[in-house]
Structures are given as C-alpha cells and as structure tokens.
Amino acid sequence: xxxxxxxxxxxxxxxxxxxxxxxxxxxxxxxxxxxxxxxxxxxxxxxxxxxxxxxxxxxxxxxxxxxxxxxxxxxxxxxxxxxxxxxxxxxxxxxxxxxxxxxxxxxxxxxxxxxxxxxxxxxxxxxxxxxxxxxxxxxxxxxxxxxxxxxxxxxxxxxxxxxxxxxxxxxxxxxxxxxxxxxxxxxxxxxxxxxxxxxxxxxxxxxxxxxxxxxxxxxxxxxxxxxxxxxxxxxxxxxxxxxxxxxxxxxxxxxxxxxxxxxxxxxxxxxxxxxxxxxxxxxxxxxxxxxxxxxxxxxxxxxxxxxxxxxxxxxxxxxxxxxxxxxxxxxxxxxxxxxxxxxxxxxxxxxxxxxxx
Amino acid sequence: xxxxxxxxxxxxxxxxxxxxxxxxxxxxxxxxxxxxxxxxxxxxxxxxxxxxxxxxxxxxxxxxxxxxxxxxxxxxxxxxxxxxxxxxxxxxxxxxxxxxxxxxxxxxxxxxxxxxxxxxxxxxxxxxxxxxxxxxxxxxxxxxxxxxxxxxxxxxxxxxxxxxxxxxxxxxxxxxxxxxxxxxxxxxxxxxxxxxxxxxxxxxxxxxxxxxxxxxxxxxxxxxxxxxxxxxxxxxxxxxxxxxxxxxxxxxxxxxxxxxxxxxxxxxxxxxxxxxxxxxxxxxxxxxxxxxxxxxxxxxxxxxxxxxxxxxxxxxxxxxxxxxxxxxxxxxxxxxxxxxxxxxxxxxxxxxxxxxx
DNA sequence: GTTAGGGTTGCATGCGTATGCAAGCGCCGG
DNA sequence: CCGGCGCTTGCATACGCATGCAACCCTAAC
Numbered sequence: 001x002x003x004x005x006x007x008x009x010x011x012x013x014x015x016x017x018x019x020x021x022x023x024x025x026x027x028x029x030x031x032x033x034x035x036x037x038x039x040x041x042x043x044x045x046x047x048x049x050x051x052x053x054x055x056x057x058x059x060x061x062x063x064x065x066x067x068x069x070x071x072x073x074x075x076x077x078x079x080x081x082x083x084x085x086x087x088x089x090x091x092x093x094x095x096x097x098x099x100x101x102x103x104x105x106x107x108x109x110x111x112x113x114x115x116x117x118x119x120x121x122x123x124x125x126x127x128x129x130x131x132x133x134x135x136x137x138x139x140x141x142x143x144x145x146x147x148x149x150x151x152x153x154x155x156x157x158x159x160x161x162x163x164x165x166x167x168x169x170x171x172x173x174x175x176x177x178x179x180x181x182x183x184x185x186x187x188x189x190x191x192x193x194x195x196x197x198x199x200x201x202x203x204x205x206x207x208x209x210x211x212x213x214x215x216x217x218x219x220x221x222x223x224x225x226x227x228x229x230x231x232x233x234x235x236x237x238x239x240x241x242x243x244x245x246x247x248x249x250x251x252x253x254x255x256x257x258x259x260x261x262x263x264x265x266x267x268x269x270x271x272x273x274x275x276x277x278x279x280x281x282x283x284x285x286x287x288x289x290x291x292x293x294x295x296x297x298x299x300x301x302x303x304x305x306x307x308x309x310x311x312x313x314x315x316x317x318x319x320x321x322x323x324x325x326x327x328x329x330x331x332x333x334x335x336x337x338x339x340x341x342x343x344x345x346x347x348x349x350x351x352x353x354x355x356x357x
Numbered sequence: 358x359x360x361x362x363x364x365x366x367x368x369x370x371x372x373x374x375x376x377x378x379x380x381x382x383x384x385x386x387x388x389x390x391x392x393x394x395x396x397x398x399x400x401x402x403x404x405x406x407x408x409x410x411x412x413x414x415x416x417x418x419x420x421x422x423x424x425x426x427x428x429x430x431x432x433x434x435x436x437x438x439x440x441x442x443x444x445x446x447x448x449x450x451x452x453x454x455x456x457x458x459x460x461x462x463x464x465x466x467x468x469x470x471x472x473x474x475x476x477x478x479x480x481x482x483x484x485x486x487x488x489x490x491x492x493x494x495x496x497x498x499x500x501x502x503x504x505x506x507x508x509x510x511x512x513x514x515x516x517x518x519x520x521x522x523x524x525x526x527x528x529x530x531x532x533x534x535x536x537x538x539x540x541x542x543x544x545x546x547x548x549x550x551x552x553x554x555x556x557x558x559x560x561x562x563x564x565x566x567x568x569x570x571x572x573x574x575x576x577x578x579x580x581x582x583x584x585x586x587x588x589x590x591x592x593x594x595x596x597x598x599x600x601x602x603x604x605x606x607x608x609x610x611x612x613x614x615x616x617x618x619x620x621x622x623x624x625x626x627x628x629x630x631x632x633x634x635x636x637x638x639x640x641x642x643x644x645x646x647x648x649x650x651x652x653x654x655x656x657x658x659x660x661x662x663x664x665x666x667x668x669x670x671x672x673x674x675x676x677x678x679x680x681x682x683x684x685x686x687x688x689x690x691x692x693x694x695x696x697x698x699x700x701x702x703x704x705x706x707x708x709x710x711x712x713x714x
Numbered sequence: 715g716t717t718a719g720g721g722t723t724g725c726a727t728g729c730g731t732a733t734g735c736a737a738g739c740g741c742c743g744g
Numbered sequence: 745c746c747g748g749c750g751c752t753t754g755c756a757t758a759c760g761c762a763t764g765c766a767a768c769c770c771t772a773a774c
Contacts, residue, residue, distance in 0.1 A: 006476070006498060008760055019724045024762055031762095034722060049497060054474040055415045056760035059729045064412065066455075074437035084431050087458040091468060096475065098423075099456040101444040111448060117411040118453070119363070140406060141363060252640070260641035280637050283609070284617035365730055376754045381732055388732095391752060413730035416759045 007048035016044035027052050058119070067306065068098045068115040071126045073221060076249040077279025078293070082126060082148070085299035093307055095121070102128055109134055116143070122306045124148055129192070130157060144309035148302055149293070151193040151319060158309065160302045160320045162275075162293035164194050168201020168244075170326050171273050171291060174348050175242045176211060177335035180271060183214035184233050184240035186250055188221040195221075195246050198275060202244055215240050219250040226250035230257040234264070241270060242332065248274035248281035248290055255286055255331070271332035277324075287330035298322045364405035373401035384409050415476070424663065425455045425472040428483045430578060433606040434636025438652045439483060439505070446660035452478070459485055466491055473500070479663050481505055486549070487514060501666035505659055506650070508550040508676060515666065517659045517677045519650035521551050521632075525558020525601075527683050528630050528648060531705050532599045533568060534692035537628060540571035541590050541597035543607055545578040552578075552603050555632060559601055572597050576607040583607035587614040591621070598627060599689065605631035605638035605647055612643055612688070628689035634681075644687035655679045 009023040016023070018037060025031035026041035044050075058064040067090055071079050083099075090097055098118060100111045109131055115123070116137075123138060126148040135154055138145045147159040175183055185202055188195035203213055217233050219226030226245070230253060233240060245251035251274035258264040258272075266272060274281055277292035301320045309315045325347040328339050338348050366380040373380070375394060382388035383398035401407075415421040424447055428436050440456075447454055455475060457468045466488055472480070473494075480495060483505040492511055495502045504516040532540060542559055545552035560570055574590050576583030583602070587610060590597060602608035608631035615621040615629075623629060631638055634649035658677045666672045682704040685696050695705050 006760095009762095010760080020761075021724060021763080022722090024760095025723090028762080032722060037722080049494065051470065051474050053416075053476060053760055054471075055412055055421065055476055056729090057762075058412045059410075059416055059731095059760080060762045062729075069456075074441050077434070077437075080431035080434075080437045083456075084458055087456065091457065091471075096471065097456050099426075099440075099444065099454050100448065101441055113408065114411075114448075114453065117408050119410060119412055137406060252637075256641050280609075284613050285642050363730095366732095367730080377731080378733080378754060379752090381730095382753090385732080389752060394752080410730055413759090414732075416730080416761095417732045419759075 006053065007045075007050040009050070009052070011048055012041060012044045012050045015048060016040045024052075062119075064119050064121055065094055066096045066098050066118055066120050068100070068112075068118070068120040068123045069126065070100055070102055070112070070115075070124070070128045072102050073127050074101070075223060076221060076247060076276075078149075078247070078249070078276045078295070079126060081278060081295045082299060085295055086124070086302065089299050089303040093303065116141070121310050122146065124302065124306060125150070127192075130154075142313055144306060144313070144315075146302060146306050146309070148298070149194060151197075155319075156317050158305060158318045158320075160298055160305065160322065161194070161197075162298065162322055163291070163324045164197035164275075165201040165204075167275060167291035167324055167326070168198040168203075169205040170201075170348070170350070171244050171275075172202045172205035172211075173209075173350055174289075174326060174335060174338075175244065175271065175273065175332065176206075176209070177338065177350070178271070178333045179335075180242035180333070182238060182240045182242070183211075184243040185214040185216050186226060186229055186233070186243055186245045186254065187216065187218045188246035188250070190218060190220075192221075198244075198246055214244070219246065219253070221247055221250060223249060223253045226253035227257050230254040231261065234258060234262050234270075239270075242273070243270065244273050246275060248276040248278055248288055250274070251288055251290070251331070252280055252286055255288075266331050267333045273332050277327050282329075289327065289329045289332040291326050292324040294322060294324065363410065364402075364407040366407070366409070368405055369398060369401045369407045372405060373397045381409075419476075421476050421478055422451055423453045423455050423475055423477050425457070425469075425475070425477040425480045426483065427457055427459050427469070427481070427485045429459050430484050431458070432580060433578060433604060433633075435506075435604070435606070435633045435650070435652070436483060438635060439656060442652055442656040443481070443659065446656055450660065450664055473498070478667050479503065481659065481663060482507070484549075487511075499670055501663060501670070501672075503659060503663050503666070505655070506551060508554075510550075512676075513674050515662060515675050515677075517655055517662065517679065518551070518554075519632075519655065519679055520648070520681045521554035522558040522561075524632060524648035524681055524683070525555040525560075526562040527558075527705070527707070528601050528632075529559045529562035529568075530566075530707055531646075531683060531692060531695075532601065532628065532630065532689065533563075533566070534695065534707070535628070535690045536692075537599035537690070539595060539597045539599070540568075541600040542571040542573050543583060543586055543590070543600055543602045543611065544573065544575045545603035545607070547575060547577075549578075555601075555603055571601070576603065576610070578604055578607060580606060580610045583610035584614050587611040588618065591615060591619050591627075596627075599630070600627065601630050603632060605633040605635055605645055607631070608645055608647070608688070609637055609643055612645075623688050624690045630689050634684050639686075646684065646686045646689040648683050649681040651679060651681065 009020045013020045013023045023041050025033040026038045122144040124146045145157050147157055151159045217229035219229045245254055251272050258270050264270045274288045274290035277290040281288035328346040328348050338350050339346050340349055366377045369380045370377045380398050382390040383395045430436055444454055479501040481503050502514050508516045574586035576586045602611055608629050615627050621627045631645045631647035634647040638645035685703040685705050695707050696703050697706055
C-alpha cells in the first residue's frame with residue numbers, strides 16, 4: 001500500500017471538461033463563474049474526492065488562515081476552557097489553530113520560530129511572555145501578535161486581560177470589610193503581568209487605607225508549588241486569617257493543604273479568595289470566592305481583535321480589559337453588607353464606589 | 358504600516374552571492390553543500406531575518422510535518438494532560454499540531470475536512486469517533502489515522518487505549534472483595550468504546566461470578582450529567598453502596614453530590630471507584646481509587662506509532678493497550694488483602710491471578 | 715444591423731522552495 | 745601530464761492553486 005496522490009484541480013478540470021482556473025473559481029466564493037459550470041465542477045470534484053490544497057492556496061494568496069496559539073499551564077483549568085472557546089471562535093471565522101506549548105517559565109522563542117515558518121496570519125500568546133527580540137521580529141514581519149491574559153512591558157503589543165488591578169483592590173477591600181486582619185498573598189509567576197497587577201492592586205489598596213502589607217509567598221501558578229507555599233504560610237505562628245491566591249488553581253491547592261494537613265476549617269479558620277472563577281473552584285467542596293475572568297467574553301474580544309488586526313494591519317495597539325465580578329461563595333467570611341445578587345450569583349459591590357481600575 | 362514581505366531564499370541568495378538552490382541546501386540537513394557556503398548563507402539569512410517558508414516547502418516535499426489532532430472533552434482533566442504531552446512529543450520529532458475540537462457527541466467530519474485540506478501527515482483523534490465515510494477517505498488518501506482512547510468498530514483503524522476491559526473486571530472484583538453488594542455503574546458516552554469496554558468488563562466479571570448486574574445510569578462523561586445521574590442513583594431506596602464511575606471526572610461529580618446533597622460520607626456510606634487516575638481525583642479531598650491510564654506511556658506509544666505509520670505506510674493496523682493499575686486510595690473501602698505497594702503507590706492485585714484482558 | 719457592456723472562460727504567470735541533472739572544480743593515482 | 749572521481753554548485757523545473765488579462769459570447773439598446 002503506497003501513499004496515493006491527491007486529486008488536483010487539474011484532474012478535476014480534465015474530468016469536468018473545463019480549465020483549471022474554472023475549478024479554482026468554483027471553490028472560491030464570489031468568483032465569476034456560471035452556476036452550471038460550478039455544478040459540473042462540483043460533481044467532478046465529488047467523483048475524485050477532490051479538496052483544494054490549503055498549502056498551495058496559502059502559497060499564492062499569501063494568507064495561511066492559520067493562527068498560532070501558545071498555551072502553557074493547562075493544569076490550570078482556565079486554559080482548557082479558553083482553548084475550547086478559542087478553537088470554536090476561530091473555526092467559525094475560518095481559521096485553523098496551530099497549537100504549541102512553550103516550556104513553562106521560559107520564553108517561547110524556539111518553538112515560535114517553527115510556528116512563524118508557517119506564515120501564520122497572527123499569533124495569540126496565552127499566559128506566555130514574549131521576548132522583545134521576537135516582538136520586534138513579528139512587528140517587522142507584520143504579523144499581528146495578541147497577548148491573552150498577559151500584558152507586555154513593551155506597550156506596543158495588544159492584549160486582552162481581565163481586571164487584574166481592580167480585582168486585587170476589590171479583594172483587599174472585601175477581606176478587610178469582612179473583618180480579616182492578618183492577610184496573606186500567594187503570588188503566581190513573579191514576572192507575569194497578571195500576578196504583578198493583582199498584587200499591586202491588593203497591596204495598593206491596603207496601603208492606601210492604612211493596613212499593613214500582607215504576608216507573601218510564591219506559588220508560581222502551580223499546584224505543588226502553591227501547596228508548598230501554603231505549608232510555609234500556615235505553619236507560621238502569626239498564621240494569616242485570609243489568603244488571596246493569585247488564581248483559583250493555587251487556591252484549591254491551599255484549601256487542600258489547609259484542610260487535610262492543618263485541619264483548618266474554611267472559612268471559619270481561614271478565608272480563601274481566588275481569581276478566575278473557573279473549574280473545580282466552583283464545586284461545592286471548594287466553593288471558592290473568586291474574582292471572575294469570564295472566558296467567553298475574553299475569547300470573543302480576542303477573536304474579534306485578532307481578526308481586525310489581520311484584516312487591517314493599521315489597527316492601533318489596543319489593551320482590552322474584560323469586566324469581572326467578585327463572585328461570593330463560601331470560602332471566605334462575608335462582609336456585613338455589599339453582597340448583591342447578579343445573574344443567579346452573589347457578587348460583592350462595595351458600598352462606596354471609589355474603586356478605580 | 359503595511360504588511361511587509363518576508364525575505365525569500367532568492368533574496369538571501371542574492372545577498373550571499375549564491376544561487377537559490379544553495380540557500381535551500383544550506384537549510385536542509387544532510388544536503389551537499391560546503392561548510393563555507395553554508396556559513397555565508399547563514400549570515401545573509403540572519404541579516405535579512407530569513408526563515409524557510411514551511412508552506413512552500415510542504416508544497417514541494419509533499420509532506421507537511423503537521424499532524425491534525427482532535428480533542429473534545431477538555432473538561433476532563435485527562436485530556437489537557439494528554440494534549441500537553443502530545444505537544445511535546447510531536448514537537449520533539451519535528452511535527453506541529455493542528456488542533457481542532459469537534460462538537461461533542463457528533464462525528465468530527467466537517468471540521469476534519471478543513472484539517473485534511475492541509476494535507477496533514479497524520480490524524481490523531483482523541484476521544485472522538487470516526488465516521489466510516491471519513492475513515493475510507495483517509496484510507497484512500499493514505500493518511501494515517503490513530504484513535505486515542507477509543508477503538509473503532511472498523512478494526513482497520515489503529516488505536517492506543519488503556520486496559521478498559523481488564524480495568525472493569527478488576528474493579529468489579531475489588532468492590533466485591535471489599536464486601537460491597539449493591540453495585541452501581543455510571544456509564545460515559547453510550548457508543549464510546551471506552552465506556553462499553555469498561556462496562557462489559559465490570560458486568561462480565563459480576564455475571565461470571567454469580568453476582569447480580571449493577572444499577573446503571575448514564576453520565577455522558579460530563580460533570581453535570583454525572584451529577585444528575587448521581588442524584589437519581591442515590592435517591593433510590595436500594596441505594597448502591599459502591600459506584601464504579603466511567604471516569605474520574607464523573608467520579609468527582611458523584612462525590613460532590615453524595616457529600617453535599619445527600620450528606621454521605623465516603624467511603625463509609627458509599628464507595629467510589631473511577632478510571633484514569635488523573636487530575637483533581639488525586640487531591641486529598643477526593644482521594645479517588647481509580648484504574649490508571651498513564652498519560653505519558655500512552656502518549657509515547659501514540660507518538661511512536663504515528664511516526665512509524667507516517668514513515669512506513671505499510672505499517673499494519675495495531676491496537677496498543679497500555680498497562681494500567683488499580684490505584685487504591687481512600688474513596689472505596691479496601692478489601693482485606695491484595696493491596697501492595699508499587700512505586701510509592703498502593704495498588705490492588707487480586708490474590709488469584711485469573712483476570713484476563 | 716451595429717455597438718456597448720456585462721458575464722464567463724481560458725491562458726499564462728507567479729507564489730517560495732526542493733531536487734534531478736549536468737557542469738565545474740580540485741585532487742589523486744597512474 | 746592525463747583521466748577519473750568526488751564534492752559543490754547552478755539551472756531548470758515541478759509542486760497546486762489564484763488571479764490579471766484578454767478573448768469570447770450573449771443580450772440589450774440604439
């Protein structure tokens with residue numbers, strides 16, 4: 001059994017008694033071709049099992065209709081959700097997804113080179129930082145780049161994120177309002193914009209309102225690291241009575257350690273707040289109070305923006321921030337007031353509305 | 358700002374003072390070219406930021422070095438793990454991954470057509486069934502197809518799976534040995550080979566050993582469906598004292614419902630056994646006894662087989678079954694004997710060794 | 715009857731790279 | 745000194761499709 005050759009447009013043309021151009025036009029929406037010819041071509045194509053070769057097409061059109069997508073940290077359930085939504089969103093617009101997973105913690109450069117060799121129409125980097133060398137390279141090649149759930153220090157790269165800063169501030173206010181006094185913060189990846197922004201929102205509000213800075217540990221957005229950090233934090237004599245975890249994934253790790261290794265009850269002995277509002281965090285066992293990053297709106301914004309950048313290379317840099325809510329569940333003691341129902345969920349809205357992004 | 362043209366091999370050739378062929382050879386490992394020429398080309402390429410165009414290359418070589426990967430059910434943490442391993446495995450062999458997510462429950466045909474247009478070197482279908490029409494089409498086009506965690510009724514399609522049948526049998530024996538008498542089975546997707554095989558192993562052993570068939574509900578491998586099924590099962594007057602859940606993802610759903618809606622204690626009031634041994638199921642809160650499908654070995658087998666099929670189209674159909682273990686944790690009462698330590702885990706090995714696959 | 719114009723069609727070419735073939739070069743043994 | 749061989753190199757072409765251009769047909773308007 002040898003590898004068979006695919007039928008080509010020329011084969012179809014011969015069978016249908018038309019030129020190869022006609023076959024091409026028959027498969028190009030909006031091309032100038034008589035309905036009867038199109039039908040004859042379609043029939044011949046069916047007989048031969050012909051499908052236009054996307055590779056050859058891309059070579060001539062100079063558009064691949066492929067979008068490179070980088071995603072690491074699939075352990076965090078936020079990202080599988082994102083991938084799924086992204087896949088459907090891009091597919092609906094006629095794009096394919098070339099997926100690659102950069103080695104965690106490092107720049108994505110080497111694999112990215114492979115992806116760029118495919119002349120992708122755009123690049124979406126989820127939870128990935130971009131080396132400035134590569135940013136320049138994409139800029140020079142005119143390849144739109146979009147950071148998802150990250151921003152770049154180089155502000156020329158567009159991004160879609162949640163409200164990291166506002167979320168951090170709101171969580172600080174929430175925890176203080178509910179009477180916590182020994183706060184802890186569990187950072188994600190140190191040089192990630194999300195972790196930085198969430199932390200500076202959190203600490204910023206505390207400082208501005210005369211509260212001491214929180215205890216601090218680093219969990220690198222990973223389960224085991226977060227669990228280890230939780231052990232350090234909870235073993236302290238001045239153990240915190242509330243911990244803001246950089247994301248839900250780490251918060252579940254902290255909950256596991258707190259309950260099963262320290263025998264703590266949540267939220268009686270320890271309050272937990274996460275970020276993302278996704279995955280197991282919603283299950284009754286965790287019932288995590290968390291600032292939401294709504295996947296579908298974020299992905300919708302991403303798809304819309306990336307398509308715009310592809311169609312109009314002159315699209316200016318944009319940083320879209322998708323609105324989130326502090327979803328209140330059972331993992332943190334509740335403040336006496338400010339909780340309101342919204343779309344069948346309980347969310348927290350501080351009474352004085354002076355929180356700014 | 359207009360889209361810039363990429364540098365081509367001809368541009369590099371001109372700058373380096375060689376022919377375009379020389380540039381091509383400079384980037385082709387093993388091609389006949391003088392070291393000094395290669396260096397000059399490399400330098401010119403560096404100056405121009407040249408990278409070979411993978412699209413044009415694929416057109417001439419008739420090999421895309423792209424593998425189409427279908428994956429649905431990313432909610433089940435098994436699959437993100439698989440994706441991650443697969444990505445690294447394929448990348449290490451120089452392949453890119455064109456990912457698409459078929460609409461759950463239906464055949465993947467429409468999107469698959471788009472993927473086939475890219476002349477992928479092979480197709481890996483994870484948790485996806487293949488219509489026989491499409492199987493024929495791939496067969497005719499000589500595109501290797503590999504089913505991951507599924508088998509096909511058409512036995513001509515190769516596959517990599519876990520030990521579904523043996524796992525099901527072993528779990529039956531395990532639950533009976535630990536004194537359970539009212540068993541339940543929570544099926545996944547009815548027409549999936551995994552669910553069928555696990556069930557027939559489970560029920561087969563029970564029948565052969567004179568036990569009544571289990572109560573049965575369907576959870577479709579989905580969290581909410583499984584939760585609903587659990588409610589039906591646990592509300593019965595003859596509520597089961599042990600449930601074998603078709604996978605860990607459904608088992609966590611059942612655990613949530615049992616604890617938080619029925620106030621049951623696990624395993625005192627209800628024993629749970631899952632399948633996959635992955636994700637949150639390992640966390641202390643669930644501590645799920647589960648038959649393992651080891652991701653890395655399964656992916657290794659997949660990558661090796663798919664590469665073999667690509668390199669040698671004459672590779673015969675193969676159905677690889679990757680060995681698993683019944684990993685014993687806390688979600689099910691333990692039998693008086695048969696638990697042994699293996700690689701820092703507790704696994705169950707029945708005393709009489711008459712279990713066959 | 716003539717002409718303008720819109721709708722179709724085929725021809726020729728280009729997209730960027732790989733590769734068979736033949737030519738060129740230097741080196742060695744006879 | 746010459747023939748032959750092996751290593752490099754360039755030339756020409758093919759891969760499969762899209763598309764500008766010109767040719768063509770037909771209808772409608774004059």
